[in-house]
Amino acid sequence: MRAVRYHEGGDPDVLDLEDIERPDPGRGDVLVEIEAASVNPVDAKFRAAGLPRLPKTTGSDLAGTVVAVGEGVDDYAEGDRVFATGLHTGRFAGGSFAEYAAVPTDLLAHLPEGVSFEHGAAVALVGVTAWRALVHHAGLEPGGTALVHGGNGGVGHVAVGLADALGATPVATARPQYHDALGDLGAGTVLDYGRDDLADAARDATGGADAVLDHMPDTYLGTDVAAAGFGGDIVAIAGDTATFPDVAAARSAELDVHMMSMSNLATHSDAPDIGPILDRIGNLLAEGRLDVTIDRTYGLDEAAEAHRAVLEESFLGKLVVEP
Numbered sequence: 001m002r003a004v005r006y007h008e009g010g011d012p013d014v015l016d017l018e019d020i021e022r023p024d025p026g027r028g029d030v031l032v033e034i035e036a037a038s039v040n041p042v043d044a045k046f047r048a049a050g051l052p053r054l055p056k057t058t059g060s061d062l063a064g065t066v067v068a069v070g071e072g073v074d075d076y077a078e079g080d081r082v083f084a085t086g087l088h089t090g091r092f093a094g095g096s097f098a099e100y101a102a103v104p105t106d107l108l109a110h111l112p113e114g115v116s117f118e119h120g121a122a123v124a125l126v127g128v129t130a131w132r133a134l135v136h137h138a139g140l141e142p143g144g145t146a147l148v149h150g151g152n153g154g155v156g157h158v159a160v161g162l163a164d165a166l167g168a169t170p171v172a173t174a175r176p177q178y179h180d181a182l183g184d185l186g187a188g189t190v191l192d193y194g195r196d197d198l199a200d201a202a203r204d205a206t207g208g209a210d211a212v213l214d215h216m217p218d219t220y221l222g223t224d225v226a227a228a229g230f231g232g233d234i235v236a237i238a239g240d241t242a243t244f245p246d247v248a249a250a251r252s253a254e255l256d257v258h259m260m261s262m263s264n265l266a267t268h269s270d271a272p273d274i275g276p277i278l279d280r281i282g283n284l285l286a287e288g289r290l291d292v293t294i295d296r297t298y299g300l301d302e303a304a305e306a307h308r309a310v311l312e313e314s315f316l317g318k319l320v321v322e323p
C-alpha cells in the first residue's frame with residue numbers, strides 16, 4: 001500500500017510517498033481502508049522533531065471503511081463506516097496518510113450515514129480536542145459563554161460550533177476576513193485578535209467568560225484571566241513558556257486553569273476513551289447541529305505541501321488528504 005512516511009526529523013521534504021506492506025489487524029484492531037485523513041499541526045511538529053518513533057507514517061485522524069477485523073472485535077464488521085483519531089502517538093502511532101491502517105477499536109467510532117468521510121476525518125482530532133476542553137475540562141453548560149481564541153482554526157471553528165450546539169454563547173477571536181463566516185457557525189461576537197483592548201473587549205462580549213479555550217497561552221494567558229468571569233475555567237491546549245500573569249486576579253475570581261493534550265487520550269490508561277467522544281460528535285454532525293469546514297483537499301503525493309500549509313497559511317477550518 002502507499003503511505004507517507006519520514007525516516008528522520010526535518011523539513012516537509014523528509015516526507016516520502018512509499019510502498020509498504022499493508023498491516024494486518026491485530027487483536028482488538030480493525031483494518032480500515034482510508035478514504036480521508038486530515039492535516040493537523042501536530043503532524044508537522046512531530047515530523048520536524050522526528051517523533052514519536054521512526055520510520056513514522058504521518059497523520060493523526062482518518063475516516064474510511066472496515067475491510068477486516070482482528071480477534072476479539074465484535075462491535076465492528078466488514079463494510080462499517082468509521083472515523084478515528086489519536087493515531088499519531090501512543091500504542092498505535094501508525095499514521096493515517098496511507099491507504100490502510102489497523103486501528104485499535106477504542107480510538108474509533110461508527111461514522112453516521114450522511115456524514116462524509118472527508119467531514120469525519122476533518123472533525124476527528126479537533127472535535128475530540130474541543131469536546132475535551134469545553135465539556136470535560138470547562139464543564140460548559142447551556143446559557144454559558146465561551147471565549148475561543150483563533151476561531152477560524154481547526155480546533156477554533158469546531159469549538160465555536162460545539163459551544164453553540166451546547167446552548168452556550170461562543171465569542172471568538174479571528175482576523176476580520178473570518179468574522180462573517182464565524183457568525184454563521186454560531187459565534188455571538190467575533191473580535192480581531194490584533195486589537196489593543198482585546199482583554200476588555202472579550203470581557204465585555206462574554207460578560208465574564210465561563211470557559212476560555214486558549215491555543216496560545218504564551219501570548220494570551222493574561223487576556224484569559226482578565227476575560228474570565230467568577231469561577232471561570234481557562235483551558236490551554238498548547239504553549240511552552242507561559243508564565244502565570246496575575247495570581248491575585250485569578251484567585252479573586254476563583255479561576256480554574258486546565259492544561260490538556262488530546263494525545264493523552266491515546267497514551268494514558270486513566271484518560272477517557274476516544275470512541276465515545278467521537279460518537280457524540282458524529283451524532284451532532286449527523287443532526288446538523290455541528291459543522292466542520294473543509295478549506296481544501298490534497299492527494300498523498302502533496303503531503304509535504306499540506307504539512308507546510310497547516311503551519312504557515314491562514315484558512316478557515318481544515319485541510320484534508322485523500323489517498
Ligand SMILES: NC(=O)c1ccc[n+]([C@@H]2O[C@H](COP(=O)([O-])OP(=O)(O)OC[C@H]3O[C@@H](n4cnc5c(N)ncnc54)[C@H](OP(=O)(O)O)[C@@H]3O)[C@@H](O)[C@H]2O)c1
Nearest residue numbers: 041129150152153154155193215237238260261262314315
Ligand atoms: N493540546 C491538544 O489537545 C491540541 C489539540 C489540537 C491542537 N492543538 C494545538 O493547538 C493549536 C491550534 O491547532 P489547530 O488545529 O486549530 O491549528 P490551525 O488550524 O492551524 O489554527 C491555528 C489558529 O491560530 C490562529 N492564530 C495564529 N496567530 C495568532 C495570534 N497571534 N493570535 C490568535 N490566533 C492566532 C490562526 O489564525 P490565522 O488564520 O489568523 O493565522 C488560526 O485560527 C496548535 O498549536 C496545535 O498544535 C493542541
